[in-house]
Amino acid sequence: MPAAQSARASATKTDDTLLREVVEGLSQVHKQLPSKYFYDSAGSRYFDEICQLEEYYPYRTELAMLPGIADDLSHLIRDQRDVVEFGAGSLVKIRLLLQHLPQIKRLLPIDIAGDHLREAAAELRREFEHLEIVPIVADFTRQVELPDRNKVKKLGFFPGSTIGNFTPLQAVAFLDRARRSLGAGALLLIGVDTKKAPEILHRAYNDKLGVTAKFNRNILTHINREAGGDFDEDKFDHYAFYNPTQGRIEMHLISREQQVVTVEDYQFAFSKGENIHTENSHKYTPEEFLTLAAEAGWRGVRKWLDDEELFCVHLLQA
Ligand code: AVJ
Numbered sequence: 367m368p369a370a371q372s373a374r375a376s377a378t379k380t381d382d383t384l385l386r387e388v389v390e391g392l393s394q395v396h397k398q399l400p401s402k403y404f405y406d407s408a409g410s411r412y413f414d415e416i417c418q419l420e421e422y423y424p425y426r427t428e429l430a431m432l433p434g435i436a437d438d439l440s441h442l443i444r445d446q447r448d449v450v451e452f453g454a455g456s457l458v459k460i461r462l463l464l465q466h467l468p469q470i471k472r473l474l475p476i477d478i479a480g481d482h483l484r485e486a487a488a489e490l491r492r493e494f495e496h497l498e499i500v501p502i503v504a505d506f507t508r509q510v511e512l513p514d515r516n517k518v519k520k521l522g523f524f525p526g527s528t529i530g531n532f533t534p535l536q537a538v539a540f541l542d543r544a545r546r547s548l549g550a551g552a553l554l555l556i557g558v559d560t561k562k563a564p565e566i567l568h569r570a571y572n573d574k575l576g577v578t579a580k581f582n583r584n585i586l587t588h589i590n591r592e593a594g595g596d597f598d599e600d601k602f603d604h605y606a607f608y609n610p611t612q613g614r615i616e617m618h619l620i621s622r623e624q625q626v627v628t629v630e631d632y633q634f635a636f637s638k639g640e641n642i643h644t645e646n647s648h649k650y651t652p653e654e655f656l657t658l659a660a661e662a663g664w665r666g667v668r669k670w671l672d673d674e675e676l677f678c679v680h681l682l683q684a
Contacts, residue, residue: 385593392634401645406588410482412581421569427677436466451475452506452524457486472498515549527559530648541662552684561649564608571606579604595629617645
């Protein structure tokens with residue numbers, strides 16, 4: 367198997383983690399894949415495309431709220447701060463904060479898609495010449511060491527309701543970890559998608575143009591490249607639905623036929639109609655979220671809701 371051999375020879379530590387997690391997920395009785403592996407460069411671009419869709423209300427709703435929030439923050443935050451963005455992506459939202467908050471001298475954007483992050487950081491540097499930008503290529507589902515912890519106070523920024531990818535239990539663990547790594551006196555500005563009519567939710571994850579379907583399937587191509595797999599994207603259908611009992615959108619890939627897929631030296635059998643669970647996107651009422659945050663040692667300072675109550679941004683204090 368020459369292709370797999372060379373993939374292994376050039377495998378970095380991160381690639382080993384990916385292979386291990388992929389094999390572990392596909393070995394479960396109910397097959398699953400970690401949603402962080404949506405985000406290679408292509409996946410990050412697909413996500414940007416999703417954000418431009420009429421159906422995908424979370425992005426534009428939060429984006430429209432941010433200038434007002436930034437203005438309020440400029441009165442609430444007086445001291446110098448580093449901003450730490452979790453899952454920074456294309457660094458679009460942070461611009462709206464930076465424009466209103468001159469007390470931010472340094473930005474520490476964290477993202478798992480390294481090339482995409484470095485390009486976005488280079489572009490941001492041209493716009494904010496006096497801002498120090500230190501891109502951190504890391505998986506924030508694990509502990510991330512930040513520079514000058516407890517020395518320079520931190521404002522964490524976790525927009526887009528990415529917190530929803532975690533189960534409530536994982537979300538508490540993440541919030542607890544984030545509180546520790548942000549250090550003494552930390553603040554966290556976090557965007558959380560609210561519970562709402564299931565038709566609105568359903569449309570947001572089943573867009574007419576099929577961009578979400580492409581985004582979902584791309585996880586297979588990413589795995590093929592990084593872990594020596596032979597998935598055929600065309601043999602899997604996108605399936606997304608709202609599960610009201612769990613309060614979450616679930617995304618799955620459904621095998622169109624009986625097939626065997628190879629990932630490095632491992633083989634995985636799929637029956638026709640068998641699913642891979644690729645993503646959860648949990649929705650919380652503002653009260654539910656504050657209860658969760660409290661379990662992780664954060665208290666709510668302020669919250670902002672849009673008029674239609676489609677999206678909520680919380681400011682938390684450690
Ligand atoms: C980036 C995790 C917030 O859950 O809405 C968009 C990802 N998945 N469409 C979300 C996503 C399908 C998005 N998050």
